[in-house]
């Protein structure tokens with residue numbers, strides 16, 4: 001790995017070994033660190049975790065004869081959907097048989113830095129062949145997810161390039177306000193990536209652009225479009241789709257011809273305005289909870305609006321009861337994705353402080369790798385990127401000075417989108433925001449979860465190549 005991880009953490013892990021955390025005297029303490037003999041005995045027989053996730057190689061057939069060899073969680077793609085209760089403590093034992101140092105990030109939750117699954121924040125790396133138990137109290141409720149937060153660098157078999165992702169649904173502590181007849185979870189992913197000089201393939205990228213990843217297969221759900229079980233629906237049903245973009249580097253725009261998406265939550269958080277749209281655009285790591293009224297019987301393709309993406313598998317068939325025939329695709333009306341339609345129109349209250357973060361690309365040239373900077377620096381020179389005081393409200397001006405789109409993610413916090421372009425807004429709570437090329441947006445962050453907090457582009461390649469920094473709390 002090109003970037004060094006915190007060596008102190010690695011030492012801790014060697015001491016703790018595979019035992020991870022053990023319950024001693026009612027307190028969660030690192031096993032092997034200053035325990036009494038009694039506690040040490042307990043550490044040898046840790047109580048069974050609530051969930052076990054084994055990361056291991058699998059061969060996954062996404063179409064007849066088309067087998068993806070990758071690593072995944074419990075032999076499933078996506079991994080098992082973890083359903084947790086908000087506020088109820090949980091333990092998750094992770095067995096790392098992926099063949100490389102690994103860890104799991106629990107995306108969209110308020111967690112202590114050590115449990116968050118990001119080495120940059122101090123979470124332990126799990127050596128190959130060892131295990132580790134995460135222990136935390138999930139909050140807030142909503143559609144979260146979990147995925148590898150290992151660095152992949154140029155290795156397209158690792159981390160989010162692999163099948164290491166799954167849904168984590170945090171159910172609200174009391175009741176569920178949703179009214180729907182059926183729930184369908186769909187995660188999108190791209191496969192068989194290769195590094196290419198895009199300027200050799202098509203017009204557009206500047207001649208000095210570095211390598212980008214191009215994919216040869218895609219899935220929405222567990223198999224390629226038309227190859228798996230269809231989503232079976234009945235006329236009159238209200239179907240809740242929870243949709244996740246788990247692609248390593250690619251945004252998706254999805255449509256279901258003859259139907260519209262009523263967006264009730266973005267990144268798992270209820271939206272102030274439940275707007276209805278024809279096309280759902282999700283950048284890497286973004287989620288949408290949408291209600292679809294099934295009022296147009298037939299057999300339809302729910303898939304990418306890009307023909308090339310559907311051709312490589314990005315889609316799933318939606319089939320009404322008693323209907324058969326070829327799945328129908330109709331190009332949806334052209335519509336720009338606009339966060340503002342889901343937000344309140346009034347501006348947010350002024351922050352305590354404003355911090356500008358400027359994102360720039362250092363082109364790698366043909367055959368080389370692009371590098372990325374925030375305010376002129378790349379990770380790890382961006383540690384810290386900026387420092388906050390607990391309780392204060394910060395406005396981050398995100399200034400994308402590049403011709404690429406960036407899904408920017410802040411760990412361990414939920415932020416409010418307060419401006420996109422020159423349009424002020426409020427009330428839209430997210431953990432990842434997509435910044436179109438050469439654009440600006442503003443997000444407000446309340447410093448309400450002390451601990452080192454990773455801020456980065458969720459595009460795996462951009463993160464690995466420097467587009468990352470640490471928000472730290474003043475002590």
Ligand SMILES: [Cu+2]
Nearest residue numbers: 406457459462
């Ligand atoms: Cu990026």
